[in-house]
Amino acid sequence: MEKNIILAGVGGQGILSIAAVIDWAALDAGLVIRQAEVHGMSQRGGAVQSHLRISDRELFADLIAHGTADLILSVEPLESLRYLPWLAPEGHVVTSTDPFVNVQGYPPVERIIKALRSAVQPLLVPAEQLAREAGSARASNMVMLGAAAPFTGLEPERLEAGIEALFGAKGWEIVEINIRAFRKGLTLSNANQTTS
Amino acid sequence: MNRSRLLLLGAEAVAQGALDAGISGVYAYPGTPSTEITEYIQRSALARESGVRSSWSSNEKTAYEAALGMAYAGKRSLVCMKHVGLNVAADAFINSAITGVNGGLVLAVADDPSMHSSQNEQDSRVYGRFAMVPVLEPASQQELYDAMFHAFELSESVRLPVIVRMTTRLSHSRAGVERRDAVAQNPLHAEYAPERFVLMPHNARVQYRHLLELQPKLEALSESSFLNRTVEGSGTLGVIAFGIGFNYVMEARRMHGLGCRVLKVGQYPPPRQKIDELFATCDEVLVVEEGYPVYEELFRGYFGSPKIRGRMDGALPRDGELTTDLVASALGATPAETTAVPEIVINRPPELCRACGHRDMFEAINTVMREQAEHHLFSDIGCYTLGALSPFSAIHTCVDMGASITMAKGAADAGLRPAVCVIGDSTFAHSGMTGLLDAVNDRSPITVIIADNDTTAMTGGQCSSASGSKLERICRGLGVEEAHIRAITPLKQHLDENIAVLREEFAYDGVSVVIARRECIETAARKKRRATAKGE
Numbered sequence: 001m002e003k004n005i006i007l008a009g010v011g012g013q014g015i016l017s018i019a020a021v022i023d024w025a026a027l028d029a030g031l032v033i034r035q036a037e038v039h040g041m042s043q044r045g046g047a048v049q050s051h052l053r054i055s056d057r058e059l060f061a062d063l064i065a066h067g068t069a070d071l072i073l074s075v076e077p078l079e080s081l082r083y084l085p086w087l088a089p090e091g092h093v094v095t096s097t098d099p100f101v102n103v104q105g106y107p108p109v110e111r112i113i114k115a116l117r118s119a120v121q122p123l124l125v126p127a128e129q130l131a132r133e134a135g136s137a138r139a140s141n142m143v144m145l146g147a148a149a150p151f152t153g154l155e156p157e158r159l160e161a162g163i164e165a166l167f168g169a170k171g172w173e174i175v176e177i178n179i180r181a182f183r184k185g186l187t188l189s190n191a192n193q194t195t196s
Numbered sequence: 197m198n199r200s201r202l203l204l205l206g207a208e209a210v211a212q213g214a215l216d217a218g219i220s221g222v223y224a225y226p227g228t229p230s231t232e233i234t235e236y237i238q239r240s241a242l243a244r245e246s247g248v249r250s251s252w253s254s255n256e257k258t259a260y261e262a263a264l265g266m267a268y269a270g271k272r273s274l275v276c277m278k279h280v281g282l283n284v285a286a287d288a289f290i291n292s293a294i295t296g297v298n299g300g301l302v303l304a305v306a307d308d309p310s311m312h313s314s315q316n317e318q319d320s321r322v323y324g325r326f327a328m329v330p331v332l333e334p335a336s337q338q339e340l341y342d343a344m345f346h347a348f349e350l351s352e353s354v355r356l357p358v359i360v361r362m363t364t365r366l367s368h369s370r371a372g373v374e375r376r377d378a379v380a381q382n383p384l385h386a387e388y389a390p391e392r393f394v395l396m397p398h399n400a401r402v403q404y405r406h407l408l409e410l411q412p413k414l415e416a417l418s419e420s421s422f423l424n425r426t427v428e429g430s431g432t433l434g435v436i437a438f439g440i441g442f443n444y445v446m447e448a449r450r451m452h453g454l455g456c457r458v459l460k461v462g463q464y465p466p467p468r469q470k471i472d473e474l475f476a477t478c479d480e481v482l483v484v485e486e487g488y489p490v491y492e493e494l495f496r497g498y499f500g501s502p503k504i505r506g507r508m509d510g511a512l513p514r515d516g517e518l519t520t521d522l523v524a525s526a527l528g529a530t531p532a533e534t535t536a537v538p539e540i541v542i543n544r545p546p547e548l549c550r551a552c553g554h555r556d557m558f559e560a561i562n563t564v565m566r567e568q569a570e571h572h573l574f575s576d577i578g579c580y581t582l583g584a585l586s587p588f589s590a591i592h593t594c595v596d597m598g599a600s601i602t603m604a605k606g607a608a609d610a611g612l613r614p615a616v617c618v619i620g621d622s623t624f625a626h627s628g629m630t631g632l633l634d635a636v637n638d639r640s641p642i643t644v645i646i647a648d649n650d651t652t653a654m655t656g657g658q659c660s661s662a663s664g665s666k667l668e669r670i671c672r673g674l675g676v677e678e679a680h681i682r683a684i685t686p687l688k689q690h691l692d693e694n695i696a697v698l699r700e701e702f703a704y705d706g707v708s709v710v711i712a713r714r715e716c717i718e719t720a721a722r723k724k725r726r727a728t729a730k731g732e
Contacts (some may be wrong), residue, residue, distance in 0.1 A: 010544065011546065023203055023370060024203075027201070027203055027372065032371075032372065033203065033370065033371055033372060034369055034370070034371050035369060035370040035371070036365060036368060036369035036370075037205075037368050037369070037370070038312070038368070039228055039229060039231075039232070039313075039368050039656075040228035040229065040312060040313030040654070040655070041228070041312070041313045041546050041582075041654065042312070042313075042546050043546070044546040044547060044548065044549065044579070044582065044654075045544075045546055045547040045549070046544055046545055046546035046547070047543075047544040051369075059371075060442075060443040060444070060446040060447040060450075061443045061444050061446075061447040061519075061520050062365050062366065062369035062371075062440070062443065063365065063444075063519055063520065065447065065448075065451060065519070065520040065521050065524070065532075066521050066531065066532055066534045067531075067532030067533065067534045068451075068532070078541060078542075078544075079544075081537060081538050081540070081541045082537060082541050084534075084535040084536070084537055084538070085534040085535060085536065085537060086534070087534070087535055102544070102547060103542060103543070103544050103545075104586075105542050106542070107540045107542070111540055112540065115538040115540055116538075118538075119535050119538070120535075
């Protein structure tokens with residue numbers, strides 16, 4: 001078992017919370033982890049990414065090599081395209097369809113989806129809408145984690161335990177919202193896999 | 197005891213390792229990618245219980261000197277900074293190699309190849325060679341943790357400061373780390389040793405000779421270091437992989453089924469025997485360094501060697517951080533076919549936060565600047581450096597900590613009017629005060645705008661050494677006239693009055709200071725969250 005995962009988004013969107021949950025679950029499963037993240041200037045609204053590697057054998061590099069990512073999990077549609085050179089031929093792209101527009105010349109979302117579809121068969125997730133249904137738009141990153149869960153090599157129950165561990169200090173209500181959000185993403189993903 | 201497995205950033209592994217190795221204090225000024233070392237110690241319950249001092253220093257030089265003082269008193273001390281911070285601390289650092297230490301002194305320095313958050317990608321190993329002290333360059337988070345014990349033992353055994361060098365990638369990457377039993381702190385033990393610590397020429401010459409005589413011993417210690425080892429292999433191509441270069445070599449080796457021999461080097465001066473052995477058995481040697489080709493250049497020598505490959509002959513790029521792909525290609529592997537980035541993908545550079553006070557400050561400055569024939573704005577290092585980008589395009593320089601004030605002064609001396617600069621509260625405390633004194637002494641007509649957001653914001657909101665009313669007191673103390681120390685609040689509703697204040701001070705023929713004071717919205721929000729959490 002070895003998974004190379006690229007988490008993509010914009011500084012401040014919460015990809016490190018996604019990473020923290022996966023890290024927790026992987027550690028719980030006794031796996032080896034390497035997770036490179038971006039700190040510093042780019043965190044101020046710039047493009048950010050995290051290379052996350054989990055394996056049952058020794059890992060050396062903190063960075064994922066080109067063409068070897070099993071999963072690109074993007075919480076922003078444009079950002080999902082930025083890391084395509086890292087994607088393995090059989091790799092998956094799971095992306096939110098909610099654009100974060102803070103630059104001039106941001107392309108229309110339809111063009112982004114078209115470009116994405118011409119390269120891969122992406123799983124598109126209306127993350128914010130599902131998160132609202134779960135109780136809070138702020139939980140959209142957990143919707144995304146749920147949608148990507150089947151491609152992480154980790155059991156959903158273990159990831160949910162990770163969500164509990166991460167959000168536990170903020171109280172049960174927050175934990176429950178995030179678990180509901182996670183399950184909404186997971187349900188969408190499972191439905192998509194059975195239909196395609 | 198503590199055999200738990202923690203998931204730590206490289207920076208945090210340094211911190212935990214230092215705590216477990218029995219430090220009595222850490223001294224640092226924030227700087228990416230080194231900040232998290234000190235932050236971890238500040239949050240650590242273990243550090244609090246054992247009284248490890250950890251608040252921020254004004255700059256890297258004051259931090260280094262305090263760490264040296266703690267080591268003088270016999271205790272173990274850690275000092276942390278980013279690579280360019282070592283330029284600031286260089287005077288203290290280089291001379292501490294001449295005095296030596298009593299208690300262990302470890303300098304954890306984090307370099308930033310590819311300049312993710314820096315002005316250059318200088319390689320701190322050069323400083324290690326320059327000062328002739330041991331440098332450790334671990335390749336993983338676990339090695340970083342273990343290396344901290346080793347570094348303090350080494351420092352105390354050879355009585356020299358020891359550098360632990362890492363780069364952005366390792367500092368900001370997490371992995372599982374196994375802890376060991378903690379070591380108790382050293383007792384207070386200050387020795388009278390003026391012959392070592394009073395660096396008058398007659399003492400310094402003796403001490404310097406001693407440092408030179410130590411060098412063969414340092415090389416011998418590298419030979420047996422756990423950070424230096426050979427990975428057996430076959431073929432005529434050998435690799436010397438320094439620091440995390442080793443990781444990319446091993447990854448490429450596995451990915452592409454390559455069998456080359458690898459010498460991993462993580463302790464300097466490099467192990468000469470091991471290197472000689474590799475060179476003797478290989479027809480070609482690839483030198484892989486995360487940073488400058490420091491040792492590649494040394495191995496090549498002035499007259500070159502056809503046997504050596506690396507950053508200097510194009511096998512690897514001359515600049516930037518390494519990747520598995522770059523190393524694989526240098527080892528002759530065929531790159532994988534990959535999907536290209538679609539053309540519609542545009543860059544997304546960082547920006548000032550929405551509702552950040554700096555935005556209102558730049559709006560006011562730009563309005564007044566548009567009225568001037570010359571509108572140069574000298575700036576400094578912090579969030580407000582983002583004022584260089586659209587939509588403000590307000591600043592015209594950013595060189596090093598504090599340079600805004602002194603460059604404005606020099607330009608004013610040359611006749612530029614108005615000569616205006618902008619500097620943050622923390623950067624002013626770091627290196628702005630002495631420059632302001634120069635301007636006062638010379639009556640240089642400059643306007644210094646201090647962007648006081650009450651924090652070191654760019655690195656994540658650390659305590660600033662000088663903010664609030666302390667700034668007015670400092671400026672008065674340095675001799676700026678009371679009438680020309682003005683405070684403004686950078687908010688939309690104050691735009692007109694802020695413009696009026698700036699206009700007056702730009703026109704003043706002397707030193708003036710305008711303090712644009714508004715708390716960083718990030719730290720304000722964090723304070724509010726904490727208060728709410730406590731209230732519940």
